[in-house]
Amino acid sequence: PTSAQVSAVPQLGRFRYTLDSDVLTTEQRQFYEDNGYLLIKKLVSDEDIERFRKEFVRICKREVKPVGAMIMKAESLRSQYGQSEKVVNKVQDFQEDEELFRYCTLPEVLKYVECFTGPNIMAMHTMLINKLPDSDKQTFLHPMHQDLHYFPFRPADRIVCAWTAMERADQHNGCLIVQPGTHKETLKPHGYPKWEGKTNKLFHGLLDEDEKSPRVHLVMEKGDTVFFHPLLIHGSGINKTSGFRKSISCHFASSECHYIDVKNTIQEDLEKELVEMVHKKYNATSVELR
Numbered sequence: 001p002t003s004a005q006v007s008a009v010p011q012l013g014r015f016r017y018t019l020d021s022d023v024l025t026t027e028q029r030q031f032y033e034d035n036g037y038l039l040i041k042k043l044v045s046d047e048d049i050e051r052f053r054k055e056f057v058r059i060c061k062r063e064v065k066p067v068g069a070m071i072m073k074a075e076s077l078r079s080q081y082g083q084s085e086k087v088v089n090k091v092q093d094f095q096e097d098e099e100l101f102r103y104c105t106l107p108e109v110l111k112y113v114e115c116f117t118g119p120n121i122m123a124m125h126t127m128l129i130n131k132l133p134d135s136d137k138q139t140f141l142h143p144m145h146q147d148l149h150y151f152p153f154r155p156a157d158r159i160v161c162a163w164t165a166m167e168r169a170d171q172h173n174g175c176l177i178v179q180p181g182t183h184k185e186t187l188k189p190h191g192y193p194k195w196e197g198k199t200n201k202l203f204h205g206l207l208d209e210d211e212k213s214p215r216v217h218l219v220m221e222k223g224d225t226v227f228f229h230p231l232l233i234h235g236s237g238i239n240k241t242s243g244f245r246k247s248i249s250c251h252f253a254s255s256e257c258h259y260i261d262v263k264n265t266i267q268e269d270l271e272k273e274l275v276e277m278v279h280k281k282y283n284a285t286s287v288e289l290r
Contacts, residue, residue, distance in 0.1 A: 017116070017157055017183070017229060024115050036183030037218075037228035043108055044164045044223045052248050053166060055099040056128050060085045066097035074132060085244065091128045100128060104250045109162050112227055113252045116160035120255040124151065124159070131174045131245040134238040141238050143205025144179070147251065148230035149190045149270065152262050152289075156187075158254035159230045165220035166246035173245040174237045176218040176226065179210075183229035189266045204270070206233065 017036075018029045024038075032038045058064045059071065061084065072090040094100040103109070104123040113121055134141070148156050169175035190204040213233070218226055228234065230251070239245050262268050275287045 019115055019118055021115050023111055029115075032227070032229075035178075035180040036232035037178055037180070037226055037234075038112075039218065039220070039224060039226045040112060042221070042223045043112075043225040044103075044106065046223060048102070048106065049164070049166050049222060049248075052100060052103060052128065053246065055097065056088075056091060056130065056246070057085055059091055059097070060088045064097065066091075066094055066100070068096050069094050085130060086132070089130050089132050091130075092126070094126045094128060095123065100248070101126070103164070103248050104252075109164075109225065109250075112225075113160060113162060116227065116229075117158050117252050117254040118256070121252050122255045122257075123250050124153075124253050125251040126249070128248045129246065131236070131239045131247075133242050133244070134174070134240065141174075142203055142236045143193045144177070144209055144233050144235040145190055145205050146182075146187060146231050146233055148187050149204060149267060151230060151251070151253075152267060152271070153253065153257045153259045155257065156230050158257055159251060160253075161228050161230065161249055161251045162225055163228070163247055163249040164225040165222055166248060167222050167244075169218070169220045169245055169247065171217050171219070171237065172239075173241045173243065174239040175220060175245075176234055176236050178216050178218060178228065179213045179233040180216055182213065182233040183231040185231060185233075187231060187266065191269070205235070 015029050015033055017033050018024060024032075028038055055064070059066065059069070070090075070092040071088055072092065073087045074089055091100070095104075101123075104126065110121060147161060148159070151159065153159075163176065165175075189207045191207050192203075193205045217237075220226065262271050271289060275289070278284055278287050
């Protein structure tokens with residue numbers, strides 16, 4: 001029933017992208033079916049968000065050093081601000097930080113995740129993004145992309161991202177921008193955009209972007225959570241304010257997903273880049289990805 005085509009009149013058991021449960025209404029399922037994302041208001045409590053924010057500040061100050069986490073900084077600001085949240089723009093792979101990993105275990109989040117992945121859920125990729133105030137260089141612009149580019153496992157329909165705004169996100173501070181319906185397309189070639197002074201490591205974007213495709217700016221309040229498909233084309237604008245725009249997210253997948261060999265596929269270059277990064281970071285002589 002999960003791979004059946006959707007008829008003009010929605011019927012339970014006739015959806016491709018969501019699984020039968022009593023959590024989503026038929027209207028919500030049809031919206032995700034058509035658009036590839038679903039926004040749930042006020043899902044995560046202010047109390048939880050405040051705890052995540054405090055832990056992020058502790059990581060920035062190096063009071064805690066989560067094992068395996070990748071702390072991404074704006075090196076140009078380090079001399080000005082030292083170790084602080086004014087420098088760190090992303091904490092990636094925070095699964096060994098007990099406090100931040102709580103996000104991935106919140107019952108209110110997992111209740112919705114299960115509608116997309118089924119009951120055997122794995123957390124695959126975690127990020128806390130701190131979008132810094134930006135200049136004309138647009139350093140922290142994330143080009144339009146599909147998340148599946150980063151994931152060597154399938155099926156794509158059993159993968160979902162949960163992305164929670166830790167404060168209001170709008171067009172002024174660089175909210176998410178989505179292209180509704182693009183989750184029905186295939187995985188497209190990605191690479192570094194040909195912009196001057198605007199590329200961050202691994203911030204890949206679509207090489208051939210359709211400028212005419214309709215876009216929606218997802219204006220979200222603190223605690224609002226959007227769930228979206230890994231093939232949905234999305235990105236985020238620059239932060240034109242003097243404050244920060246924080247969000248916390250996790251990609252979840254069914255544990256029944258299988259890994260694919262990316263050799264001779266459009267994901268092969270990304271694998272090579274990751275291997276080079278690991279060589280450099282850990283001084284590793286050989287790396288085997290499994």
